Amino acid sequence: MPLPENMPxxxxxxxxxxxxxxxxxxxxxxxxxxxGMRAILLADTSIELYSTDLPPPNAVEMSGDDYCTxxxxxxxxxxxxxxxxxxxGYHVTLPCRNCMDSCNNGHFWMFHAVECKEVERMDDSxxxxxxxxxxPPTHEDLQKLKEKLSKNRxxxxxxxxxxxx
Ligand SMILES: [Zn+2]
Ligand SMILES: [Zn+2]
Numbered sequence: 001m002p003l004p005e006n007m008p009x010x011x012x013x014x015x016x017x018x019x020x021x022x023x024x025x026x027x028x029x030x031x032x033x034x035x036g037m038r039a040i041l042l043a044d045t046s047i048e049l050y051s052t053d054l055p056p057p058n059a060v061e062m063s064g065d066d067y068c069t070x071x072x073x074x075x076x077x078x079x080x081x082x083x084x085x086x087x088x089g090y091h092v093t094l095p096c097r098n099c100m101d102s103c104n105n106g107h108f109w110m111f112h113a114v115e116c117k118e119v120e121r122m123d124d125s126x127x128x129x130x131x132x133x134x135x136p137p138t139h140e141d142l143q144k145l146k147e148k149l150s151k152n153r154x155x156x157x158x159x160x161x162x163x164x165x
Pocket of ligand 2: 025026027028029030081082083084085086
C-alpha cells in the first residue's frame with residue numbers, strides 16, 4: 001500500500017494540505033477518479049501512484065483474481081478502465097497487517113501515474129485548488145457529483161428538432 005507523498009509517519013497534517021486531483025484515463029479520457037491523492041509506493045519510492053478512497057461508480061472494473069506482490073502480504077487485484085479496458089491500477093482487497101499498522105491513508109484504490117492524466121480539482125468557488133482537508137466526506141461528495149452530472153445534462157439539453165419543410 002502506498003504512503004502519501006512526503007507524509008511523515010503520524011503526521012497527518014501534511015495529508016490535509018495535499019491537493020485533490022481528478023484523474024482521467026490516458027487512453028480514452030474516461031474520468032477514473034474525482035478525489036485522488038498523489039502518493040508513492042512505500043516499498044519502492046520511485047514508483048508514483050495516485051490513491052483514492054472510492055472511485056466514482058462505473059469508472060473502473062476489477063480484472064482477474066487477487067494476487068500478492070513481493071512487497072508485502074496485501075492481497076490486490078488489477079483494476080481496468082471501465083470504458084477502454086486498459087489496466088489503470090489496482091485495488092487492495094485485503095490489506096496486510098504490516099501496512100495497516102504502519103502506513104495507510106485509508107485509501108484502497110490505486111492508480112498508476114503513467115496510466116492517467118491528473119487535473120487539479122477546484123473548490124466550489126472555482127478559484128482555489130481543493131485540498132484534502134476541505135474535501136467533503138465520500139458520500140456527500142458522490143451526491144454532489146451526481147447533482148453536478150444531472151445539472152450538466154440540463155445545461156446541454158437535447159431539444160427535439162423540428163423538421164422544416
Ligand atoms: Zn501490505
Ligand atoms: Zn480508458
